Amino acid sequence: MRKLLAILATLAFLGAAFLGWCFREATSDPVVRRAEVAMPGLAQPLKIVLLSDIHVGTAAMGPKRLGRIVAQVNALKPDLVVIAGDFIFGHDPQGAAKLGPAMVEPLRALRAPLGVTAVLGNHDYWTGAQAVRAQLxxxxxxxxxxxxxxxxxxxxxxxxxxxxxxxDVRATMQAARALDRPIVLVTHSPDVAPDLPADAHLLLAGHTHCGQVTLFGHPVAPEVSRYGARYRCGLVSEGERTVVVTAGLGTSAVPFRLGARPDVWLLTLVPAAIAPSQKAR
Structure with missing residues (x-):
């Protein structure tokens, strides 16, 4: 009996240590991933920071942590900050009204000469898009x-x-083309990528959390993309198009991460004549 109790105690300790590690990874400061992307027709370099999946409403994301992340982003001195949706967590239609106010002050501190621009994610629509819009x-x-x-x-x-x-890819492209500049697209789920026209050279997205909890490189939960692992994580080059999928900042469901640390992307867009290829690190 004593031997059995010792084994059970050891297993309980190891289980608690494992969950503690996963929680620590989920609440760690995001890794800054950097890439240089050549943009046809670009007149001058542009530095963009991509964020996504803040998911206020779980134990992994509160205003203090979000404030630290904002300071980290500001230190990168981007020209533009882009946020690819899922500010809120959950399915409660009133969730955004309840949870969203906590993110307002931290996000207000973001600094970029060209401002901060965002799209909404699936959780934002599920929890109250109107409330999320007002908070932003x-x-x-x-x-x-x-x-x-x-x-x-x-x-x-x-x-x-x-x-x-x-x-609505068609409406977005029509609006972007009317501005007569090289086009950068941002969305929440990267699954629109295969349907984009040839003049959409760069797509920024989130949603996948890079699997959030992975074992030996494979996500524990089912893929959230209908294309499987194709757009799960990182920089994906497909012909003349680059898709960048961030792991995001918060978590969905359980407040754990493993093998998929939170990250932000610092993207330097350069004229194609200067850098004819993409580099990531």
């Missing part, structure tokens, strides 16, 4: 929904979330 306005964040805006040397198009059925 209070935080000084511009929301694009199947529309576009001029941001320095690029036209930034925001495609609404495909996972929840709100995406």
């Amino acid at each position: 306005v209070r935080a000084g964040v511009t929301v694009l929904e199947n529309s576009a805006a001029l941001r320095g040397p690029v036209a930034l198009g925001g495609i609404s979330d495909d996972f929840s059925g709100h995406a």
Whole structure:
């Protein structure tokens, strides 16, 4: 009996240590991933920081941690900050009204000469898109929904979330083309990528959490993309198009991460004549 109790105690300790490690990884400061992307037609370099999946409402994300992340982003001195949706966590239709106010002050502190622009994610639509929009306005964040805006040397198009059925690629591209600049697109789910036209050279996305909890490189939970692992994580080059999928900052469901640390991307867009290929590190 004593031997059995000792084994059970050891297993309990190891289990608790494992969960503690996963929680620590989920709440760690994000890794800064950097890439240089050549953009045809670009007149001057542009530094963009990509964030996603804040998921206020879980134990992994509160205003203090979000404030630290904002300071980390500001230290990168980006020209433009882009947030690819899922500010809130959950399915409660009133969830955004309850949880969203906690993110307003931290996000208001983001600093970039060309501003902060965002799209909504599936959780934002599920928990109350109107409330999320209002909170982001209070935080000084511009929301694009199947529309576009001029941001320095690029036209930034925001495609609404495909996972929840709100995406309209055609309307977004029409709005972006009207601005007569190289087009950068941002959306929540990367699954719109195969349907993009040839002049959409760069797509920024989130949603996948890079698997969030992975064992030996394979996610424990089912893939959230209908393309499987194709757009699960990182920089994906497909012909003339680059897709960048961030692991995001928060978590979905359990407040754990393993093998998929939170990250932000610092993307330096350069004229194609200067850097004819993509580099990531």
